[in-house]
Amino acid sequence: MRSSTLYFALAGPIAVRAASGTGQSTRYWDCCKPSCAWNDKAAVSAPALTCDANDNPISDANAVSGCDGGTSYTCSNYSPWAVSDTVAYGFAATALDGGSESTWCCACYALTFTSGSVKGKTMVVQSTNTGSDLGSNHFDLLMPGGGVGIFDGCTSEFGTALAGAQYGGISSQSQCDSFPEILQDGCNWRFDWFGNSDNPGLTFEQVQCPTEITDISGCIRDDDGDYPVFSGAGSSSGSSTSSAVAAASSAKTSSTSSSIKASSTAIVKSEVPSSSSEAEAVGETKASSAQWSKTTVAQTTKTTAQAESHAAQETEASIQTEAPATQTKAATTKKTKAKTRSKAGGCSAKSYTATLAAAGTAVSAASASTSTVAIYQQCNGASDLFPNGALACAEGSTCVYSNDWYSQCQPN
Structure with missing residues (x-):
């Protein structure tokens, strides 16, 4: 798909070229550290943040990915969340025509879905990951239960594999109950707000990142202010966010996190270090994740508003795979993840192992x-x-x- 360029007038004489066009989507959640968590990927305030296996923030930019035997994982609050019935926020791995990591790392895009049960809804995502194997204008959406893909950091993070198929993930909402508690809201989001849509088509426009998103990733592009503010009405041309979006968004828990991404929809992300020091430590797997915090007054509290309808069916759940690009994993590449989280405590690998052991055996058999x-x-x-x-x-x-x-x- 070929992207186009929109020009938005600024207060001064300069015009900003905002990436836009028609694109495609897939889904994943591999628990790995994301590509944009490395230093020197783009001109940003700081690389995207990451967490340790207990969901505690990591401030060491050189922490090795959990997918490479290290300690850096996707933070749980990289999960998507609903801002309203028609607007959601989240994170994604991206590949845009004519762009590179330097242009899309930590950039935000308003995605308006054009197919599936989510048609007509808008999701604003921040790009925290990339992949040379992704298709044209491709957004691989981070959502727990979306499948780990080629690289599985979740087993080492939680002590056992997450439920669901390797590609495409789980096929019913009930399987979310077997996930770690910190991932369950994000897992349910797929079946509630997202309607269990299977890789819907979309149109996209680059926008300024909402603070609710950058409070989680800790990453803001130097040129972020050059782009239009998301209006909250499915268009990015407004000058300010709508009151409905602003009100719902302000209640979202402010927390930060990061991760590596390896496509759960069988999209393998191959990463090339952007600096000479990174080049010495070959490439890195990518992953990112987030905790889905619903609108709530307390920063440490999340309320889950789950729809009663379970639209998940195996015909709706995609088990996708894309040919893995040769991926070199870095033992010592630069990655950053310093994250402030409002949620007390973390996800205990031991407690999760016990939970999944009791509920997951039937699931793993079903995904064969x-x-x-x-x-x-x-x-x-x-x-x-x-x-x-x-x-x-x-x-x-x-x-x-x-x-x-x-x-x-x-x-x-």
Whole structure:
């Protein structure tokens, strides 16, 4: 998909070129440290923040990713959250036509979805990760339960694997109950506000980052003020946020976090250090995550407003995979994560192990590879990604080619 450029007039004589266009989405949550958590990725106030295995902030920019045997993980409050019935905030890994990490790291984009049950809704995301294997104008949305993809940092963080398929993640909302408590709100968000939409299409415009988002990531671009303020009405051309969005957003818990991203939707992010010192320590996996804090007065309290309808079905849950790009992992690349969190305590790996052990065995069995796949799920693929061989579509559907890394079963 080819991006276009919009020009927004400033108070002075300069015009700002805001990235915009038509794009695609996928989902992931791999618990790894994100690419934009490294130093020198872009002109920013500070790299995106990260946490240790107990969800405590890490201030060491050189902390090694948990996906590489280190101690730096995605913070739980990188989970998406609803600002209103039609607006949500969150984080994503991105790849935009004509851009690079220097232009999109910690930049924010207003995504207006054009398909699926989330059609017409808008989500403002901050880019905390990247991936050379992503498609054109691609936003890989961070959401717990979205699947770990090629790189699984969650097992080392929590002591056991998260429920759900490696690609695409869980298939029903009830599976969110087996997740660590700090990830459950973000997991439920997918089935509530997001309507369990499966990789919806979208249009996007670059906007100024809402403070509710940068309070979490701790990362603000030097040029952030050059872009239009998100109006809260599905358009980014307004001069100020709407009162509804401002009111709902101000109640969101201010906390910071970060992570590496490896696509749960089978999108493997390959990262190249941007400085000479980083080059010595080859590339790094990426991941990011966030705690979904609902509107509440207390900074340390989150209320979960979950819809009763469980739209999740295996036909809706995508088990996607994109051919993994060769990814080198850094043992000593620069990454940063200093994060202030309002939530007391962290996610205990021991307590989570006990919880998942009791609830997760049936889930893991259900996510095993099968000989055929349901409508709207991944079909075909390399044998290294599908242990049981290429997957064929179930009766009544056809495997439709999308790109060199991804095909999907669609109704005849």
